Amino acid sequence: MDTSDPAPRVNFELLQRYIGKKVRLVGKVMGLDGDLLTVKAADQGLVYVKVLPGAGHASEYVEIDGIVESPNTVQEQQHVEFGSNFDLNSYNELCKLAHFDYPALFL
Template identity: 40%
Template sequence: METSNPSPMVNAEQMKRFVGRKVRSVLRFLKFEAGVLTGQSADNQQVVVRQVQIASPISQFVEVIGVVEGERTLRAEICTNFGDNFDLSPYNQLCQMANAEYQALFV
């Protein structure tokens, strides 16, 4: 497993700290049009994901690995359907811990 350049798990609020870097986030699917996905982040904010290539149909939850282009905009590298049964609340807590006091545990 490659650990030299990990992609941090983030919610929308944390994205601004990672502009120009690769991150991962799970979003609730809201709409998809012309290669652009709009989703709701774990902290209930809208995130726009450009250059999405994902198998249809898109499930209710999607993990996106990509580069942060702006405060709430990602350029997708990998999109993975995460199914229709995913709880964003614990994921939000995980994002908070992974970018604060327990950051060393998330290589």
């Protein structure tokens, strides 16, 4: 496993810590306007994702791998669709554990 370029899992609150860096964000797709996807993050904040040209986002929940451009904007590098049944509350708790309670256990 290559761990040279880890991408931490984040919620809306944590995005501001990673401006200019790669992250993973899971959220609910709220809409797509041109190349700008609106995603509700696990902690309910709205994040704007600049999607790749021609990238489809057909699922209700999605994981975005991308570079944080501002406290509420991410440039997508790739994405994974999670379907229509995903527990954002549990994911939000995972983000808190990974960043505040047990950071040594996570990349």
